[in-house]
Amino acid sequence: MVKEQPVLQLEDLQHELIAKFFHGLSNPARFKIAVSLLESEKNVSQLVHELGMKQSQISNQLACLKWCGYVSTRQEGKFIYYRITDERIRNIIELARQVVADNAEHINCCTRI
Template sequence: MAKEFMLTQLNELQGELISKFFHGLSNPTRFKIALSLMESEKNVSQLVEELGMKQSQISNQLACLKWCGYVSSRQEGKFVYYQITDERIRTIIELARQVVADNAEQINSCTRI
């Protein structure tokens, strides 16, 4: 009985963490940053120019992405360059793009999300 309870708790915790993982990419700014970093590593100035957002917005969202392990950074002189940390992030984003391409109309019209 105790083992079943522990497994239920573990499954609930894992479900919460997986949901939180996807929430990390659900913010449009964080997602745009991740897409940009899939192309190549970039510094904040490059992301500001490319995405047309304020430096503070980019820095704040990069801090979140870094904290959660989606991106890592390296310093070169006075610049900090960011890159996708884990190739599986690229795979997940590509899979999501494929699912969206196949189901765009349904996703767009969904009123329950």
């Protein structure tokens, strides 16, 4: 007999997953990479040049973004190109920019985050 999980536990799990989703974009390096990829698909070398970060750091953050479904890849010759997988990511980033624009002073001064 399969025992059903209480609704509260399922809601807690969903809340954890959503928080983890936002945590994926809360790292400044991952966020910069995601924003860069909104413009166009890029390979690691292009991201290194554009963002001024180390290749290993970009590769590590791309692996995270890819694993969690923020970006996908395609290979062209020896290069792997990364792009935003889901247009909803673009919408989330744009909404976040709008909220920050409206609340920048308070967000900047917040000591609880």
